[in-house]
Amino acid sequence: MNLENYHEVLKKRERLYKSYISFALIFWGIGNFLLKDQARLNDSALGFIDGLTLGIEIICVFWVFRIRKALKDDKLLRELYIDEHDERKNFIKLKSGSNLIWKIALGIFVVSILASYFNMVVFYTLVITGIFLILVSLSLKLYWRKMV
Structure with a gap:
């Protein structure tokens, strides 16, 4: 079990999830503020777009917190490694x-x-x-x- 390499993998994954969060926020902001008046969307499409964006946000925030917690605690890091492998x-x-x-x-x-x-x-x-x-x-x- 090589926890040092896994530690680096989790840091990269944390940065990736943060970029997903940023991308989803930008996508949501553009959709709700810039394109809302120009687009001819019905409420179900807008609701789906908002729901999908919020779902991506929630999942990514959950994983960022879980990774941060695992990076601080070796026991959780070991459990996450075993669970993933x-x-x-x-x-x-x-x-x-x-x-x-x-x-x-x-x-x-x-x-x-x-x-x-x-x-x-x-x-x-x-x-x-x-x-x-x-x-x-x-x-x-x-x-x-x-x-x-």
């Missing part, structure tokens, strides 16, 4: 393809936000597709947890 969890993620599916779903949600400025039917279709992908990912994870 657990072979069974990694096998389940690999078999279910959850890492890739979540990235694709996030990409679909971002594209749906962009599509909401042009066509609401495409927006709804992409949102439903993203939600379906997340449900498929969760069901695959549950299936492989029972099988392994």
Whole structure:
């Protein structure tokens, strides 16, 4: 177990999450203040955009606090390392393809936000597709947890 290297990995991850937080705040600010009057969006699209941005913010802030706490305490750092490098969890993620599916779903949600400025039917279709992908990912994870 090489906790020194993992310590550096967590510092990089913390900077990445902080950049996500900054990007989401900038995206939210541009959408709510600069483009709100110019865009012809309905309330459901604006609510989805705000909800997705807030969700990204909450998840990233949670991980930043968790990483900061782990960097200060060696016991928590060791637990986080063991949890991240657990072979069974990694096998389940690999078999279910959850890492890739979540990235694709996030990409679909971002594209749906962009599509909401042009066509609401495409927006709804992409949102439903993203939600379906997340449900498929969760069901695959549950299936492989029972099988392994």
